[in-house]
Amino acid sequence: MNIKPLADRVLIEPAAAETKTIGGIIIPDTAKEKPLQGTVVAVGNGSKDEEMILKPGDQVLYGKYAGTELEHEGKKFLIMRQSDVVAILN
Numbered sequence: 001m002n003i004k005p006l007a008d009r010v011l012i013e014p015a016a017a018e019t020k021t022i023g024g025i026i027i028p029d030t031a032k033e034k035p036l037q038g039t040v041v042a043v044g045n046g047s048k049d050e051e052m053i054l055k056p057g058d059q060v061l062y063g064k065y066a067g068t069e070l071e072h073e074g075k076k077f078l079i080m081r082q083s084d085v086v087a088i089l090n
Helices: none
Strands: 009-014 037-043 059-063 069-074 075-081 085-089
Touching: none
Parallel strands: none
Antiparallel strands: 009 037, 009 075, 037 059, 059 085, 069 075
């Protein structure tokens, strides 16, 4: 990965949005719910006030509007502060 988050930020690859059909109608990508779960791809070094708890490979839950979306090599990612992550999934 060529992206290295700074300070207390993490790079997350969101889980794929579920494809749903309602009575034969396919819901377009723009109307799908934004996934709230993903995998940590990279983490920063932390800051003097916050130690990094997350590590690459962690499955996490985050807030609906958390992070900044970016696209790198055709994949979509979110970059957000560690404090925007609400849980680690086991």
